[in-house]
Amino acid sequence: MAIHLYKTSTPSTRNGAVDSQVKSNTRNTRNNLIYGQHRCGKGRNARGIITARHRGGGHKRLYRKIDFRRNEKDIYGRIVTIEYDPNRNAYICLIHYGDGEKRYILHPRGAIIGDTIISGTEVPIKMGNALPLTRAAGAVAKLIAKEGKSATLKLPSGEVRLISKNCSATVGQVGNAGVNQKSLGRAGSKCWLGKRPVVRGVVMNPAPIGRKKPATPWGYPALGRRSRKRNKYSDNLILRRRSK
Template identity: 35%
Template sequence: MKQTKQSFLTPPLKSQTRAWNPSTGRNHKGRITAWHRGGGHARLYRNIDLKRKLTQGIVVGLEYDPNRSAFLARVFNPDTKKHSYIIAPTKIQKGDVIRSNSTRNGLQNGHSKTLRHILTGSLIYNLSVYPGKDGKILRAPGAFGRILKRTNSLAKVRLKSGQYRWFDIKTIATNGVVSNSDSRFTKLKKAGQSRWLGRRPTVRGVAMNPVDHPHGGGEGKTSGGRPSVTPWAKPTKGPSTRRLRVQPKPNVKI
């Protein structure tokens, strides 16, 4: 999907954004439970229609979302005069018309339908686990699933991981493949880019002082001098799995 720089400079919709307060890896007591998180650029969260029951209209633009790697499509509904966001599929362009909860059989890119009305062998994304719920599966860039088989009540889908799962035939999915499939080739140019994304540095234990880590200290460069452990001296690679064979004692008669 070819994008222009100008399409990503469009400010987000005020009616579809809200404040976003990241947790910085801390729990309700303020203690760090997920390390190496924090900082980052200020973000606004975009309200995205993941149910895909009512959003339909004309695609008026494609936008960047700081909270995900895939692009967003801004959809204008001429009937309600309202804008909304959806996860953009590949090959979607400005001016395309999309429909939600459609009953037409076919390969309409960006149309959402129940699995009952999607052709067998079609590529889908934004798949919900249960009928009426938000799409939870196949939302990453370049992700897609394929419908392999259908019965009167279930549909068999092959996911991106290669797993085969059965879903209720009333669940909703979207035709197409998630946009920005080349995001996995993105390389960070400097350490500051990681800080913009909210990723803090990872420090090796051998580079610390003895008071900070069991691997720390020593004269010059050392490799730890012991099996790898956590900062709390627990084995990082799990307990030893080697079984020492005990030699039987010889029967000595006196």
């Protein structure tokens, strides 16, 4: 990922840093993979009350149908385009399979236009290929052990948990790893993404907000409180909780 720093010519470009490689390419793609979506409420419920703060506005989006199952088994596909997707931080790439099928997948880091990929159980361990295996690549899950019907994975958060050995994984790492290095430079660009301004509670009127201990806007402890639902069905699959 190449970060382009703007020349300081206006206040909005003073701290701007954007990606200079991938551009949107929706005009040359398949219509059956792109369709409109209705973004319900933008942080509001059916009564119009804010349930998720700091959301609202934003530019219209077209949804790209992503193939997460990778069920085109043992058929080679070629990467035709690498595109920007407004619905996620990762890039996507259009795949043309040998049987004529066209699908979108998440862009594997390092893959370029013209590379070939394949999914299956007996495929070579190559970046972008999907097979029942997980390999370490930066901030991705690591396969620790396989025993019985389960495999032990270590997630980027430090959590160690069990999954079925029948699950498949994509070799490599999702692209656009440097998205946290981007800086929009101005509030208007943030507004285009549908994100409203965030105001700290300490600078608000303390009458309904001020408390003795750090708390959420709803009165719950803000520091160190576990947010996972109690007695969840998958508790017995977690061998070690994530580190704080």
